[in-house]
Amino acid sequence: MTDVIRKSVKKQINNFDFTCDKELTLSMFSGKYKMAILVILYNQKQMHFSELQNNIPESTKQVLSQQLKELIQDNLITKSEYHDNNKRRTIYTLNSVGASLIPLFVDMQNWGKNYIDKNFSDN
Structure with missing residues (x-):
């Protein structure tokens, strides 16, 4: 999904004019690498x-x-800063809202596997 759709969804939410739950859900993790970031943080707990x-x-x-x-703005991950030897360090962590998307990703992965097995296997 493009940034245009994300901005459109945000505008609808801000205007209390949101009618499509699917569009909202997709806008939360659509974007280059967002799903990968969420899964990595789910598996690693926190990362620089x-x-x-x-x-x-x-x-x-x-x-x-x-x-x-964008993931921070959408309240899916948390950014924390601390100092280490007079150097500012940043840690990203998946929060509970972001973690609630993981079962969706698992279902999507299973669907994709089943689709490939049914449509592209040598059976």
């Missing part, structure tokens, strides 16, 4: 930006940063 980038090597810093900002 550089660790996330190492886990998604095809991402650029700019795109990864934008996706993280």
Whole structure:
């Protein structure tokens, strides 16, 4: 889903004019690498930006940063900062709202596996 749809959904929510639950749900994790970020944080509990980038090597810093900002704005992940040897460090953590999407991802993965098995197997 594009940023245009995300902005449209946000506008509808802000105007209390939201009628499509599916669109809202998809807008929460649609975007480049958002689903991957959520799953990585679910499995690792918390990570620094550089660790996330190492886990998604095809991402650029700019795109990864934008996706993280959107996930924070949508209240799916939490950003915490602390100081370590006079250096500011940032940790990203999946919160309970973001974790509630994981069963959806598992269902989507299972659906995809079943679809492939039924439509592309050599049977």
